[in-house]
Amino acid sequence: MTAIDDWTVTNAYGDDPVxxxxxxxxxxxxxxxxxxxxxxxxxxDSDSLDRLLEGAGEPSIRFDYEGCHVTVTETHVRVSATDDAGMSTSR
Structure with missing residues (x-):
């Protein structure tokens, strides 16, 4: 995982479940x-999340979790701060 200055973490999840x-x-x-x-x-729904990204195409799913904006693609998870997380969305 790589931490980025704007409180974004990008994770290439490989063979692990999304x-x-x-x-x-x-x-x-x-x-x-x-x-x-x-x-x-x-x-x-984590089971649906795992199955959806196994399908064809280039899906992208976005949702909020634990004060974070989460974007999931076929190969990466991107997490960034939300205003209600008590942090600014950029530093």
Whole structure:
């Protein structure tokens, strides 16, 4: 994972399930433990998320989770700060 100045973490998740990569990326972006985050299913159906990105085309899914904007593509998870996360969206 790579931390970027505007509090964006990009994770190339490889063979891991997308849902697990999302939780790890949000934990890294917010400097929290994975165990400290609410379950992902409060924000999105994680099974559907995993299956949707296995399909054809170049899907992109966006949702909010734990005070973060999350964008998931076929190969990456991008996490960026929201105003309600207590941080500015840029530094």
């Amino acid at each position: 849902s697990e990569a999302v939780v790890r990326a949000v934990a890294a972006a917010t400097d929290r433990s994975v165990a400290d985050l609410r379950p992902l299913y409060y924000a999105v």
